[in-house]
Amino acid sequence: VNADLFENLRLELRRGCVVIAVLAALGTERYGYTLRKFLIERGLEIDEGTLYPLLRRLESQGLLASEWREEDKRRKRFCRRSDTGGQVLGRLLDEWRSLDASLGAILSSEGGER
Amino acid sequence: MKALDEYLDAVGTWLPAAQRADIVAEPGEDLRSEIKERESSLGRALSDDELLALLQRRGHPMWVAESYLPKRQLIGPAMLPLYFRALKVACAVLAAIFGVLMLAFTVFVKGASPELAQPRFWIWQLGLWSFAYVGLFTTIFALVERRQLHARAADACDPRAPRALPSMPTDDETRSRSWRPIWWRSRGGWLRAASWRPSSASC
Numbered sequence: 001v002n003a004d005l006f007e008n009l010r011l012e013l014r015r016g017c018v019v020i021a022v023l024a025a026l027g028t029e030r031y032g033y034t035l036r037k038f039l040i041e042r043g044l045e046i047d048e049g050t051l052y053p054l055l056r057r058l059e060s061q062g063l064l065a066s067e068w069r070e071e072d073k074r075r076k077r078f079c080r081r082s083d084t085g086g087q088v089l090g091r092l093l094d095e096w097r098s099l100d101a102s103l104g105a106i107l108s109s110e111g112g113e114r
Numbered sequence: 115m116k117a118l119d120e121y122l123d124a125v126g127t128w129l130p131a132a133q134r135a136d137i138v139a140e141p142g143e144d145l146r147s148e149i150k151e152r153e154s155s156l157g158r159a160l161s162d163d164e165l166l167a168l169l170q171r172r173g174h175p176m177w178v179a180e181s182y183l184p185k186r187q188l189i190g191p192a193m194l195p196l197y198f199r200a201l202k203v204a205c206a207v208l209a210a211i212f213g214v215l216m217l218a219f220t221v222f223v224k225g226a227s228p229e230l231a232q233p234r235f236w237i238w239q240l241g242l243w244s245f246a247y248v249g250l251f252t253t254i255f256a257l258v259e260r261r262q263l264h265a266r267a268a269d270a271c272d273p274r275a276p277r278a279l280p281s282m283p284t285d286d287e288t289r290s291r292s293w294r295p296i297w298w299r300s301r302g303g304w305l306r307a308a309s310w311r312p313s314s315a316s317c
Contacts, residue, residue: 032140033147048172049181052140056182068139076143 018046020096022054023081023089026064031076055079063088117162118145121169128179137182145172188256190263197255204247212240 021044025035032052039046058064063085068077081089122142126134148168153159160168172178189197216236219226229235 031143033144036144048141048144049178052144053181074143074146075139076147077140 016092017096018044018050018054019058020089020092022051022058023063023085023092026079026081026085029078029080031071031078033076035079058085115165117165117169118142118149121145121172121175124175125178128176129182133182137179141172141178145169187259188252189259193255193259193262197251200251200255201248204251205244208240208243208247212236212243 021039022035025038030038032048032055035055036046036048036051039051055064055066059066059079063082064079065082066077066079068075070076122138122145125141126138129137145168149160149165152164152168216233219230219236220233223230
């Protein structure tokens with residue numbers, strides 16, 4: 001399989017999952033670097049060029065709230081999921097579970113994924 | 115930390131002035147956190163080479179800045195095929211006109227200025243006119259694209275509103291148009307498609 005093709009499809013598949021993961025992780029207040037580490041430690045590799053623009057987008061959509069605060073003599077931007085973000089996360093999780101169930105049913109009726 | 119400051123300055127040069135400080139602060143803080151963590155695990159300050167390797171891993175400042183900017187395009191994917199078709203037709207018409215003129219002045223017209231009898235004069239003219247047409251078409255399509263973007267940003271339209279969509283030709287109209295060349299027939303469609311926007315009454 002062409003490596004670029006697979007990489008594009010993989011990124012496409014991951015895109016929505018990253019939003020769910022970020023919204024879920026920001027139930028606790030975190031700043032960018034600790035959020036990235038939190039996700040990486042749990043197996044979700046995400047680079048800075050993806051995470052920070054995503055945080056900005058989610059904040060502009062009202063799903064996160066953020067504020068710059070000083071910690072260890074450095075200014076850091078702390079983010080936390082908003083109430084709207086919590087509601088959206090719940091609906092996205094329902095959708096994800098429904099998709100997972102549908103995919104499971106499709107794959108089992110086709111006799112496995114290969 | 116001179117290399118770090120220079121790197122962040124370089125990222126900032128690719129960003130709009132109004133957002134520069136706010137955006138640059140984010141990768142800046144992330145890099146400082148990573149440097150601090152590495153230094154505490156090593157028990158010493160990072161060497162210049164280690165710092166440069168870390169910055170290199172983040173990528174070119176232009177790409178870092180690009181990831182924060184909204185994705186914009188002069189002509190969107192919906193308009194692009196139409197744009198290429200329009201360019202092809204314009205270039206073909208220009209090539210035909212200049213081909214005829216070149217043939218006329220180099221073969222048939224006697225006593226014209228020697229410059230006009232040179233094929234390279236007409237090839238040069240064709241190049242200039244094609245360049246001008248590409249510029250003109252690009253500008254027109256970019257303006258239409260911009261207009262469409264504004265329209266899309268407005269409230270959702272009601273597609274049932276009769277003015278919102280181009281009307282379908284009746285059977286009689288279709289028959290009466292059937293003799294026209296394809297490019298002529300499609301011209302009206304192009305214009306309608308290019309200039310369509312939700313009417314303020316229906317949206």
